[in-house]
Amino acid sequence: MTCNEAEILLHALLDGELDAGHAHQVEAHVENCPRCAPQLRAYRELQQAMPVAQLHFTAPASLRQRIEKTLPAPRRVSNRRSVLKGFVMGTALSTAMAAGLVIAVFRTDQDQRLLGEVTSAHVRSLQANHLTDVQTSDQHTVKPWFNGKVDIAPPVVDLTAKGFTLLGGRLDYIDGQAVASIVYRRRTHVINLFVTQGGSSESHEARLQTMQGYNIRRWTAQGLQFFAVSDINGEELQEFVDKFEAAFQPASGT
Amino acid sequence: MLDRPQRQGLALPWKAGDDMMAANGGDAHQDKARRFRDAALPHLDDVYTLARYLLRDTADAEDAVQECYLRALRYFDTFRGTEVKPWLFAILRNICRGEFARRSRVTLAMDDTTDDAEDAAPLWQEEQASPETEMLHQRDAETIRRLVADLPNPFREAIVLREINDLSYREIADVVGVPVGTVMSRLARARSMLRKAWIAEEGPPT
Numbered sequence: 001m002t003c004n005e006a007e008i009l010l011h012a013l014l015d016g017e018l019d020a021g022h023a024h025q026v027e028a029h030v031e032n033c034p035r036c037a038p039q040l041r042a043y044r045e046l047q048q049a050m051p052v053a054q055l056h057f058t059a060p061a062s063l064r065q066r067i068e069k070t071l072p073a074p075r076r077v078s079n080r081r082s083v084l085k086g087f088v089m090g091t092a093l094s095t096a097m098a099a100g101l102v103i104a105v106f107r108t109d110q111d112q113r114l115l116g117e118v119t120s121a122h123v124r125s126l127q128a129n130h131l132t133d134v135q136t137s138d139q140h141t142v143k144p145w146f147n148g149k150v151d152i153a154p155p156v157v158d159l160t161a162k163g164f165t166l167l168g169g170r171l172d173y174i175d176g177q178a179v180a181s182i183v184y185r186r187r188t189h190v191i192n193l194f195v196t197q198g199g200s201s202e203s204h205e206a207r208l209q210t211m212q213g214y215n216i217r218r219w220t221a222q223g224l225q226f227f228a229v230s231d232i233n234g235e236e237l238q239e240f241v242d243k244f245e246a247a248f249q250p251a252s253g254t
Numbered sequence: 255m256l257d258r259p260q261r262q263g264l265a266l267p268w269k270a271g272d273d274m275m276a277a278n279g280g281d282a283h284q285d286k287a288r289r290f291r292d293a294a295l296p297h298l299d300d301v302y303t304l305a306r307y308l309l310r311d312t313a314d315a316e317d318a319v320q321e322c323y324l325r326a327l328r329y330f331d332t333f334r335g336t337e338v339k340p341w342l343f344a345i346l347r348n349i350c351r352g353e354f355a356r357r358s359r360v361t362l363a364m365d366d367t368t369d370d371a372e373d374a375a376p377l378w379q380e381e382q383a384s385p386e387t388e389m390l391h392q393r394d395a396e397t398i399r400r401l402v403a404d405l406p407n408p409f410r411e412a413i414v415l416r417e418i419n420d421l422s423y424r425e426i427a428d429v430v431g432v433p434v435g436t437v438m439s440r441l442a443r444a445r446s447m448l449r450k451a452w453i454a455e456e457g458p459p460t
Contacts (some may be wrong), residue, residue, distance in 0.1 A: 007442065008438050008439055008442050009438075011438060011441050011442045011445065012423070012438055015416065015423070015441075017422065017423050042449060043445050043449070045389075045390055046390060046445055046448065046449050046452070047417070047445075049390045049392065049452075050398065050417055051394075051395045051398060052417060052418060054395035054398075055303075055395060055398060055399055055402065055417075055418050056299060056300075056303050056418060057299065057302055057303045057306045058299050058302070059298045059299050059301075059302035059319065060316065063298075063302065063316045063319060063320065064295075064298060066320055067295075067298070067319075067320055067323045068291075068295075070320075070323065070324060070327070071287050071290065071291055071327065188420075208336065213296050233336075233337050233339075233422070233425070234336040234337060235336060235337065236422065
């Protein structure tokens with residue numbers, strides 16, 4: 001690798017945009033290069049010195065109001081409400097139909113509540129300075145740590161080489177039960193991967209949902225239920241899910 | 255470079271070719287507005303932040319953001335991606351480049367610095383007073399905002415999208431409409447300029 005290449009690529013390295021192979025090449029060049037080493041140091045310093053949070057602007061309230069006014073007013077009558085109305089009015093037929101719908105609606109509510117709890121657990125983990133109970137990037141330390149603390153053996157795979165750094169593990173509570181959380185980092189973003197006992201043994205593909213601005217991908221595999229929660233964009237979160245699954249599947253086969 | 259024709263409409267990867275799904279009746283319309291509200295309004299501060307850095311004027315930024323949300327609502331049916339934020343940024347950027355660039359007072363703000371002039375200077379000047387040992391003094395956010403805002407486009411845009419709005423290279427490339435390699439070199443140049451300006455900043459550190 002030449003200095004001219006490294007001089008550009010070291011920015012991609014700082015931004016966490018390189019795969020492990022290229023990252024290694026750039027690091028190897030920079031380490032032994034009197035011209036590139038100070039550059040990497042200098043730009044890392046710059047990146048860290050940027051008070052990013054304070055460089056944001058907040059939209060004035062008047063602008064927000066102006067924009068909201070241009071949107072048609074939302075109708076606040078929920079579907080559930082109208083279903084219940086049907087219930088009260090009820091002939092036998094509409095009662096039967098409405099009952100089916102109510103169950104479907106309540107089920108959706110149940111899902112929403114679960115997602116809400118997962119999101120809250122993610123937010124709590126970021127707020128309370130309690131991201132990890134066991135802090136190590138060694139998957140063979142994290143996995144046994146969960147023994148006896150949760151009633152599952154969560155799969156812990158190290159995805160550092162794939163761009164997702166394993167930070168450690170944490171015990172959390174969701175829906176009244178202890179769950180394992182495996183914590184990863186992508187650039188400056190934290191990904192909490194919650195693992196609980198799954199309801200069904202069939203595998204479901206990951207679906208993207210969002211709650212309070214966080215992206216959540218939820219899937220089941222091998223009797224376990226997974227929730228990956230983060231503020232990274234949906235595509236990168238899917239990339240995380242894919243890489244996790246790819247690393248998890250062969251291991252479970254042995 | 256300056257005479258490059260403005261792109262007409264939204265030449266975005268997310269935009270579908272034809273206008274399908276015309277709102278059929280009030281319910282669909284309401285539903286669309288509600289989905290749009292949930293998807294787009296949470297990004298208002300981010301869109302406004304980008305507008306402030308691109309236009310460097312509070313009133314212009316507000317107008318551009320309002321226009322951005324109007325257009326986004328209109329085109330929301332054709333949005334096929336998963337990430338709303340870069341999509342809004344691309345719309346905002348087109349607005350800033352289009353209508354606002356025609357107004358004389360912001361023309362300079364949106365003009366692209368010719369890449370040639372910038373490329374003439376090496377990224378890293380070793381003869382400078384040992385830049386590797388020169389420490390960056392802590393500066394208050396106001397100063398850094400100004401230093402970022404003073405960077406010439408397209409470098410300002412690149413660093414704002416990466417550092418402040420936290421987009422990936424791929425997303426920046428889609429928003430700006432250039433290859434990822436160009437994003438990378440612009441970012442390298444932007445950081446080089448920002449660091450020089452930061453070090454050159456006079457006055458006692460905060």
